[in-house]
Amino acid sequence: MKGHHKLRVWKKVVVLGLDGVPCSLLNSFIDEGVMPNFARLKEEGTLCSMTVSIPEVSSTSWSTFMTGVNPGRHGIYGFMELQKENYSWRFPNFNDLKSKTIWEIAGDHGKRSIVLNIPSTYPVRPLNGMLVSGFVALDLKKASFPEKLYQYLSNIGYRLDVDAKKASKSIDEFTDDIMQTFRKRKEAINYLYESEEWDLFIACITETDRLHHYLWNALDDSFNPYHDFFLNFYRELDEFIGTFYSKIDLSIPFIILSDHGFTGIKKEIYLNAFLREKGYLRFTKEHPATFEDIDHSSRAFILDPSRIYIHLKGKYAHGYVDEDLYEILRSALREDLLSINVNGEKVIKEVYFKEDLYSGNFFDDAPDLVALPYDGYDLKGSITKNDLAGNSNLTGGHTRENATFYINQKINCDNINIIDVGVIVLRLLGITKGNLEGRPFFLDS
Amino acid sequence: MTEKGKKEMSSRGLEEKINFSKNIIREAIERFNDRLVIAWTGGKDSTTMLWLYKTTCAESGKPLPRCLFINEGDVFPEILEHVDAVKKMWEVQIIELKNDDVLNKIKQIGDIVKVDDLNERNKRELEHIGFKEKEFAFEPESFEGNHLMKTVPMKLFIEDNRIEAVSTAIRWDEQEARKEEVYLSERNNPPHTRVQPLLHFRERDIWNTIHKYKIPCCSLYELGYRSLGARCSTHKNSDIPAWKQDLENTPERVGRGQHKEKIMEQLRSLGYM
Numbered sequence: 001m002k003g004h005h006k007l008r009v010w011k012k013v014v015v016l017g018l019d020g021v022p023c024s025l026l027n028s029f030i031d032e033g034v035m036p037n038f039a040r041l042k043e044e045g046t047l048c049s050m051t052v053s054i055p056e057v058s059s060t061s062w063s064t065f066m067t068g069v070n071p072g073r074h075g076i077y078g079f080m081e082l083q084k085e086n087y088s089w090r091f092p093n094f095n096d097l098k099s100k101t102i103w104e105i106a107g108d109h110g111k112r113s114i115v116l117n118i119p120s121t122y123p124v125r126p127l128n129g130m131l132v133s134g135f136v137a138l139d140l141k142k143a144s145f146p147e148k149l150y151q152y153l154s155n156i157g158y159r160l161d162v163d164a165k166k167a168s169k170s171i172d173e174f175t176d177d178i179m180q181t182f183r184k185r186k187e188a189i190n191y192l193y194e195s196e197e198w199d200l201f202i203a204c205i206t207e208t209d210r211l212h213h214y215l216w217n218a219l220d221d222s223f224n225p226y227h228d229f230f231l232n233f234y235r236e237l238d239e240f241i242g243t244f245y246s247k248i249d250l251s252i253p254f255i256i257l258s259d260h261g262f263t264g265i266k267k268e269i270y271l272n273a274f275l276r277e278k279g280y281l282r283f284t285k286e287h288p289a290t291f292e293d294i295d296h297s298s299r300a301f302i303l304d305p306s307r308i309y310i311h312l313k314g315k316y317a318h319g320y321v322d323e324d325l326y327e328i329l330r331s332a333l334r335e336d337l338l339s340i341n342v343n344g345e346k347v348i349k350e351v352y353f354k355e356d357l358y359s360g361n362f363f364d365d366a367p368d369l370v371a372l373p374y375d376g377y378d379l380k381g382s383i384t385k386n387d388l389a390g391n392s393n394l395t396g397g398h399t400r401e402n403a404t405f406y407i408n409q410k411i412n413c414d415n416i417n418i419i420d421v422g423v424i425v426l427r428l429l430g431i432t433k434g435n436l437e438g439r440p441f442f443l444d445s
Numbered sequence: 446m447t448e449k450g451k452k453e454m455s456s457r458g459l460e461e462k463i464n465f466s467k468n469i470i471r472e473a474i475e476r477f478n479d480r481l482v483i484a485w486t487g488g489k490d491s492t493t494m495l496w497l498y499k500t501t502c503a504e505s506g507k508p509l510p511r512c513l514f515i516n517e518g519d520v521f522p523e524i525l526e527h528v529d530a531v532k533k534m535w536e537v538q539i540i541e542l543k544n545d546d547v548l549n550k551i552k553q554i555g556d557i558v559k560v561d562d563l564n565e566r567n568k569r570e571l572e573h574i575g576f577k578e579k580e581f582a583f584e585p586e587s588f589e590g591n592h593l594m595k596t597v598p599m600k601l602f603i604e605d606n607r608i609e610a611v612s613t614a615i616r617w618d619e620q621e622a623r624k625e626e627v628y629l630s631e632r633n634n635p636p637h638t639r640v641q642p643l644l645h646f647r648e649r650d651i652w653n654t655i656h657k658y659k660i661p662c663c664s665l666y667e668l669g670y671r672s673l674g675a676r677c678s679t680h681k682n683s684d685i686p687a688w689k690q691d692l693e694n695t696p697e698r699v700g701r702g703q704h705k706e707k708i709m710e711q712l713r714s715l716g717y718m
Contacts, residue, residue, distance in 0.1 A: 091708045095699045164714035394716045
């Protein structure tokens with residue numbers, strides 16, 4: 001067995017997800033002394049900026065992480081879809097994920113996994129190990145596998161998610177909820193880490209994303225009444241990461257990742273209002289409530305955040321656009337979208353065609369075009385807005401760049417994308433990537 | 446039953462499975478007589494079960510037990526059509542159950558129901574399942590909606606009519622939560638026996654039985670639905686008929702449990718929709 005002594009004996013991996021945490025924010029907090037534990041982690045390992053899936057939303061990004069394939073293969077393009085036969089909403093969930101997850105693949109190799117709060121894992125699918133679903137999770141029972149895990153979680157008063165509705169009523173109640181949910185999350189993570197046997201341990205903190213959405217404006221403004229709350233939250237997060245890291249055996253790879261970056265919102269951009277103004281989209285009512293009110297002569301529409309669909313004949317019940325006009329229409333839409341201008345600034349950085357981004361068995365379900373904005377412009381698929389641009393009580397929005405990747409080893413970060421991370425995890429567990437798309441680049445020799 | 450026993454049962458031939466189910470049905474009728482009712486949703490499984498009851502009763506000269514049809518407030522018209530047609534053809538006696546106290550307070554799915562406005566029984570039932578909010582958006586298959594619209598009317602009917610057994614068409618392969626079920630299962634609240642004669646049927650067996658014996662089935666299955674629930678929370682799995690889909694490798698209940706109002710509420714609170 002020559003040469004085999006070089007292989008790691010411990011084929012275990014620990015992954016911590018930090019929903020919506022930008023790499024640049026961690027670097028600033030390290031420099032400013034807000035995150036002394038992370039400073040130590042950075043010294044011992046590698047912290048680098050990562051790009052994520054398009055569109056840059058949690059459901060798509062985490063699904064790409066957990067499957068190691070692009071949305072054309074895993075099938076999750078966003079939080080909502082339209083039913084082609086009647087234009088009513090449909091909300092893809094974990095059952096709609098078309099590829100195996102890394103913990104299911106690990107399970108096939110006899111490895112046991114503990115998975116907690118990764119978004120888009122509701123309702124649970126059975127696995128070799130334990131799983132607590134993440135956002136959007138409705139019912140704790142359907143969010144826990146096996147049954148005995150449900151007993152434990154309900155006993156400790158575990159919270160599936162922050163009630164972000166509170167932010168519209170009272171920020172104090174919202175920040176309280178963030179802390180309570182975060183503390184229950186930590187309790188469950190620590191308990192499962194210590195009391196269970198595992199080969200792969202994956203847990204995710206989502207309170208970060210909720211905080212950023214509503215209080216991003218408090219980050220750089222020391223006069224903002226919630227500035228201290230923002231910093232104190234990160235101090236507590238840092239303490240948690242430090243303590244958690246100290247429990248992990250030095251020989252075990254420890255990965256931290258986020259599913260997108262974050263930035264301040266200058267303006268929300270309501271792309272459907274733009275399509276209506278340009279005549280691409282019409283509704284049968286002046287104030288449409290749902291896409292069921294769409295006028296059949298519409299040529300295109302947009303679903304959150306920036307997925308553009310051509311209203312094709314034969315594809316939708318009342319499709320309007322002939323197949324042979326598809327390419328012309330796509331080019332026209334791209335040109336129009338790139339021309340959007342707010343207060344003298346360009347809004348859209350890039351418009352992709354579906355074949356630029358996706359491939360696989362579920363390519364047909366992909367949006368026909370996807371727009372990517374310049375930082376500061378938050379693209380929205382709302383149909384209730386009449387103006388092109390506006391503001392809401394959300395002050396932070398997602399970015400495709402500047403997501404976080406960390407590992408407790410010195411490596412060269414070679415243009416890492418979130419699709420690589422699941423495959424890296426499998427490789428570290430001693431499992432070859434098979435037909436997955438991610439590149440375990442620093443492990444290739 | 447052991448895991449091995451269940452596997453063995455599930456892998457038997459179709460006729461053997463049908464005969465096994467008929468034996469369970471025969472014994473249940475023998476034991477409970479007219480204190481047994483059949484829960485019939487109009488779906489493929491419970492219609493197959495009803496056919497098994499009809500056949501068994503015809504063979505043994507017994508009357509067909511009564512059927513319960515629960516109207517949860519958002520039934521597909523296609524299901525009502527199917528139920529009506531089968532009712533006439535097989536001369537089925539149907540008792541329709543619904544929670545009028547809740548239904549009188551709403552006009553459509555998503556309407557807000559205030560807990561204070563509900564009758565004492567419904568209030569108590571919400572308390573019993575640990576529901577603590579002051580109001581909820583009406584959805585027949587949400588956690589609280591399902592309890593109020595399906596479980597409560599069934600409980601009341603069992604209590605008021607001294608029912609001893611309810612026969613349902615659940616199957617082991619349908620979902621994880623049903624894997625531990627047994628053919629005769631004692632329930633406490635209220636006390637009664639669940640008769641579950643179809644546990645060992647796989648989804649494929651249901652379709653094979655329906656086609657072999659020309660059992661009528663709801664037209665929605667031909668459109669691509671594989672599992673039927675309330676109209677607002679059920680969608681098609683595919684555009685091809687249910688029985689032509691890849692039943693063995695794709696989940697049956699993907700089209701179910703779209704609790705849209707609740708999901709939308711959470712998505713809206715993060716700026717989506």
